[in-house]
Amino acid sequence: DTAVSQTPKYLVTQMGNDKSIKCEQNLGHDTMYWYKQDSKKFLKIMFSYNNKELIINETVPNRFSPKSPDKAHLNLHINSLELGDSAVYFCASRESTTASPLHFGNGTRLTVT
């Protein structure tokens, strides 16, 4: 009965590779997000989607491309990985009502060597 699930949990790869992280939610929420948590634990929003439409696209490199095939899924593809991309990436979802909280996945720890 997992609410927000992301795969993989760990991702170790070399510089220059392309990788994807998948996220699915079964809560019936309209809005999904990607957050990046750096080594100092700071959480920064990257993208948000509402009903498959891109709403927020923060200043992240073009190498990061989100894709939402339907409102229950939001995947993150990263091209030409760099050392600085190493972080924990969290997927989250919420209802589109403004008072609703975020429901987080367990995170994907990406390590670029």
Added chain:
Amino acid sequence: AQSVTQLDSHVSVSEGTPVLLRCNYSSSYSPSLFWYVQHPNKGLQLLLKYTSAATLVKGINGFEAEFKKSETSFHLTKPSAHMSDAAEYFCVVSDRSGQAGTALIFGKGTTLSVSS
């Protein structure tokens, strides 16, 4: 634009003593406010939320927070700390402008250490 400031990067308490984690916010609209907890190498769990109902909000595990509009604060408290409370705590603000997909903005976090 909204922002949130957690006033302490690290708080240390002894088991059984009160916990106070401080948070100030700024928001163009009437805000919704949340506290999340993250235990080491774990995901983020919602502790409590304020959404314009009662100003004193009770959450899980004995935590509560009080919304004070005049002070633009939303401090998190617990009467008696347990060892299991040791974790990272995040204060989060969301404006209630009504736009779908609005960002929730996180504070930089407060590390709570509990000693026996």
